[in-house]
Amino acid sequence: MKKFNAILVGIMLMATVGTTLASEAPAKNDNERPKHYSEWLARSEMKRFPTSCMLDFSKRPNWGYVVGIELESMLDTYLRYGGDDILAYCKQYTDTMIAPDGKIRGYRLLDYNLDNTRTVHFVTRMYREFPEPKNLRAINTIMKQFNDQPRTNEGVYWHKAIYAYQVWLDGIFMGLPGRLLAASTIYSPDLAVPIYDDAVEQVKATYDRTYDPNTGLNRHAWDESREMFWSDNVTGLSQHCWGRAQGWYTMAL
Template sequence: MKTTTYIALFALALGLTTTSCKDAKSETETKAETAAVEKVVPETLKWSERMMLSEIERFPKASLLDFRDKPKWSYTNGLVLDAAARVYEQTKNEKIYQYIYDYADEMIDSTGTILTYKLSNQNLDMIKSGDVLLYLYPKTKEQRFLTAMETLNSQMESQPTTSEGGYWHKKIYPYQMWLDGLYMAEPFHLRYAKTYIEDEAKKKHIYDDVVLQFDLIQKHSQDKETGLLYHGWDESKEQRWANKDTGNSQHFWSRGMGWYGMAMVDVLDDLPSDHPGRARIIKYLNEYAEAIAKVQDESGLWWQVLDQGAREGNYLEATGTAMFTYTFAKGANKGYLPAKYLTIAEKAYDVLIDKLVTVEKNGVINLNKCCGVAGLGGDPYRDGSYEYYIGEIIRSNDPKGTGPFIMASLELNK
């Protein structure tokens, strides 16, 4: 009996030892496999540089940002490359500068013509990549970049307007102002005027015109009860998405308000300190921040449809959250907003990292839960309903999220 027991115990011990060895071997092999994967994005870098290098890994050509199969001059390129320029200025990583330059080099020909761009479309979205040229021209002095900037500025001079002077979002969207448009066009318009227009009267006129856009959006798009702003406003009130009394669209879209917040903190970089509109924009920014803070989810993130909370289908969305984080952080850092908004930004940022950022074995980082796109009107027609906003594609690494994430990371020095 004892012999049988000893044999059984020996077998059990041998089995446990073998299992333990297998586990140890498995763990060793796993570590070896992980170590064997080349880290194309070092984990020792700050989040801003890690995300920028991840974007370069995903889209080796900046002209293909936004999952394109053909090069295009568009706002998403300008957004990410604006962020890239800020990372380069901090890190002096030449790979990042080359990425910026290669976009302009590819998209601007020797005569200064912008490839794929049509001035006749009068599309405010196309102005955003002008920020790339504003950055590169002082460094390179390439005449073609200046010529292209002059073309974009000429669009602003000929852009059709509402009866009060508000820029149409696009020629195909007559009498409509969208929150998006203020970010797409006004930082470029203002900086170009400040830097390249010598006629003081003309320069002041552009300053006034830039401020007017914010005045009109506040006048027509802000909901007086909540302080939030509707995505679009149609002066003609003819669009199916427009309220027949106010001309406003139906909902408060996260990224729409994100564009608007970033527009305010960025134009304040260049609007002269003595311009009377400066105090108004800071006032608008404070009203905005108060309204946005009230609809922040307890998690620290923001919802796709801001004021609808946990309504069925709604979700905590990355691009708007990144934009609000950047707006609050920069606004507080610059002294436009009270310090409490820096705390709000830090909380949102930490939750973004914890809940919506994932890291691949090769070090590439992903920003998840991004709304791919949302607009109003068009063909097929976008009706601005709740169902529309929650029904658009959700994807990872949308540049409308990665760009603001990089800028928020820089503002928070994470």
């Protein structure tokens, strides 16, 4: 099911390339048959999971990267084609998961989990279109994690606190695009530009550390400490290239 959901998200992303301002989105009659695959897919998921925080077959309200990515695709669909029901579904998530004081339900900053920062990309886009103070407070919380996130000696984020000294290829997608979008939204240029520069350096260092010259692809992970069971004693590399991580890294670029 998770594989199916990942494919669904990919299709939605491809089907919604390009957006227009919300004010330009056409009004929709609730009984009108959708004309675009992205609308069909969005409403199919909305029927499958009437509460947006339960997307991805969640058992409880879920602050997670899959939910954030899928809702961002739905936001793209709304901005392109309209649909008050789709917008309400997106807003339902931020209203459920983010308290008025900005506290994020189920999120723990000290986990330093890059997977749990990806949803800030969706929240930032919601804030840019429909500014709400609570969403800004949540964005600032995630930005604090980015500022404090443990790093390798070369300055690349650890993937999680429990994965000390480990750089995962998909961590580039989980963290950096959201950090850059948020920085361009809430910071002045003098504060944002160093974040852009840092992102470029992390992208480069991750590529160099995970590159496999025998295949021209990037391995999934690199362990600076060489202590993980999957880590090569000399290179620190994992044994495998993970196709999804390779794709996420490309999307992040």
